[in-house]
Amino acid sequence: MSKKLRPETIVVSAGRPEVSPDGDINPAISMNSTFHAGGPIGYGRSGNSTWSALEEAISALEGGQTVSFSSGIAATNAVFSLLPRGSVITASKHSYTGTMSLLAGLAESGRAEVRYVDISDTKEVIAALPGTNLLWIESPTNPGMEVADIPTLIKAAKAAGAGVGVDNTFATPLLQKPLELGADISLHSVTKYLAGHSDLIMGSISSNDPALITRLIESRRLSGAIPGPFEAWLALRGIRTLAVRFERAQANAMELAKRLSDHPAIERVRYPGLPTDPHHEMAKSFMKGFGAIVCVEVKGGPDAADKACASSELVTYATSLGGVETLWERRHRWSSEAPTIPYNLVRISVGIESVEDIWADIDQALRKSQA
Numbered sequence: 001m002s003k004k005l006r007p008e009t010i011v012v013s014a015g016r017p018e019v020s021p022d023g024d025i026n027p028a029i030s031m032n033s034t035f036h037a038g039g040p041i042g043y044g045r046s047g048n049s050t051w052s053a054l055e056e057a058i059s060a061l062e063g064g065q066t067v068s069f070s071s072g073i074a075a076t077n078a079v080f081s082l083l084p085r086g087s088v089i090t091a092s093k094h095s096y097t098g099t100m101s102l103l104a105g106l107a108e109s110g111r112a113e114v115r116y117v118d119i120s121d122t123k124e125v126i127a128a129l130p131g132t133n134l135l136w137i138e139s140p141t142n143p144g145m146e147v148a149d150i151p152t153l154i155k156a157a158k159a160a161g162a163g164v165g166v167d168n169t170f171a172t173p174l175l176q177k178p179l180e181l182g183a184d185i186s187l188h189s190v191t192k193y194l195a196g197h198s199d200l201i202m203g204s205i206s207s208n209d210p211a212l213i214t215r216l217i218e219s220r221r222l223s224g225a226i227p228g229p230f231e232a233w234l235a236l237r238g239i240r241t242l243a244v245r246f247e248r249a250q251a252n253a254m255e256l257a258k259r260l261s262d263h264p265a266i267e268r269v270r271y272p273g274l275p276t277d278p279h280h281e282m283a284k285s286f287m288k289g290f291g292a293i294v295c296v297e298v299k300g301g302p303d304a305a306d307k308a309c310a311s312s313e314l315v316t317y318a319t320s321l322g323g324v325e326t327l328w329e330r331r332h333r334w335s336s337e338a339p340t341i342p343y344n345l346v347r348i349s350v351g352i353e354s355v356e357d358i359w360a361d362i363d364q365a366l367r368k369s370q371a
């Protein structure tokens with residue numbers, strides 16, 4: 001087969017066992033802590049054939065080679081832990097809260113200097129690059145929904161001698177491929193869109209740099225941040241439908257963003273797919289779509305926003321994102337959320353249900369929030 005398969009085909013066909021008569025069409029769940037002596041793996045903390053199948057599929061989507069981890073945060077921590085003491089990390093001031101807590105910890109312990117930037121302000125990021133060891137890009141940002149000029153930032157960072165990592169969780173490789181744009185790392189919380197069913201926690205790192213991959217495998221082995229074989233199997237099963245799930249979720253998100261823009265209980269909608277969004281032109285210039293996260297600021301402040309979330313009947317009131325079900329939450333119910341994120345901001349992870357049913361529920365909940 002040609003190597004030029006499209007992503008919709010790759011998600012279905014990658015990571016399959018070799019064809020043999022009566023052979024498995026799906027990878028086996030390899031439940032083993034140890035293996036017969038004489039091979040390159042030897043022990044279950046060093047490798048597992050079910051991880052390999054999943055890693056092969058993610059590599060086919062992102063490019064490069066992939067190392068899977070027990071969680072997205074374990075993957076992020078593995079990247080940061082490779083930096084020598086005294087390194088400078090330039091990162092988005094709006095990022096996943098766990099990432100921000102890791103960065104704050106590195107700064108507080110004196111292990112690293114962290115420069116926080118508005119990742120959508122290209123000039124500001126470039127000005128912070130001299131002396132930077134690692135530029136950490138999350139785009140679109142969680143939950144600010146700012147979009148970074150990833151192609152320009154990667155070029156500038158490389159010219160300044162900095163490594164670049166992109167947290168590609170929100171966009172997925174269906175919308176942008178950081179390694180093709182020159183990034184050293186593309187990271188996923190596999191928990192979210194790749195696995196897609198809110199039933200497991202996993203992470204991954206893809207890279208074109210074999211030496212970096214070797215160091216990450218070693219870090220996984222020695223930190224013990226290894227995924228369970230069953231989780232890896234489920235994640236690969238989830239990837240089979242990634243393209244259709246994402247297509248539907250994204251279409252639903254666009255429709256909801258438009259309707260929410262006219263809703264009397266909404267002050268502001270943040271979704272780069274809206275032509276009026278400040279990040280629309282940037283997103284359009286290099287992304288293949290706008291994703292399925294919509295953030296709204298609810299009239300009446302945090303209390304009204306909480307009331308809306310608690311009033312939904314179909315839409316799940318919970319944290320996390322990227323599953324088949326629509327769910328929402330007010331982000332500042334977490335004390336670790338960035339202070340510059342508005343207190344009335346609700347993040348909606350749009351699922352694949354009928355958009356009319358989602359809309360009817362969100363509309364009634366928002367109306368209750370204003371009563």
Ligand SMILES: *Cc1c(COP(=O)(O)O)cnc(C)c1O
Pocket residue numbers: 071072073074096098099138142167169170188189190191192201202203
């Ligand atoms: C959830 C999330 C993470 C952390 O992943 P876990 O799988 O929960 O450990 C990292 N980055 C982003 C953007 C996320 O949404």
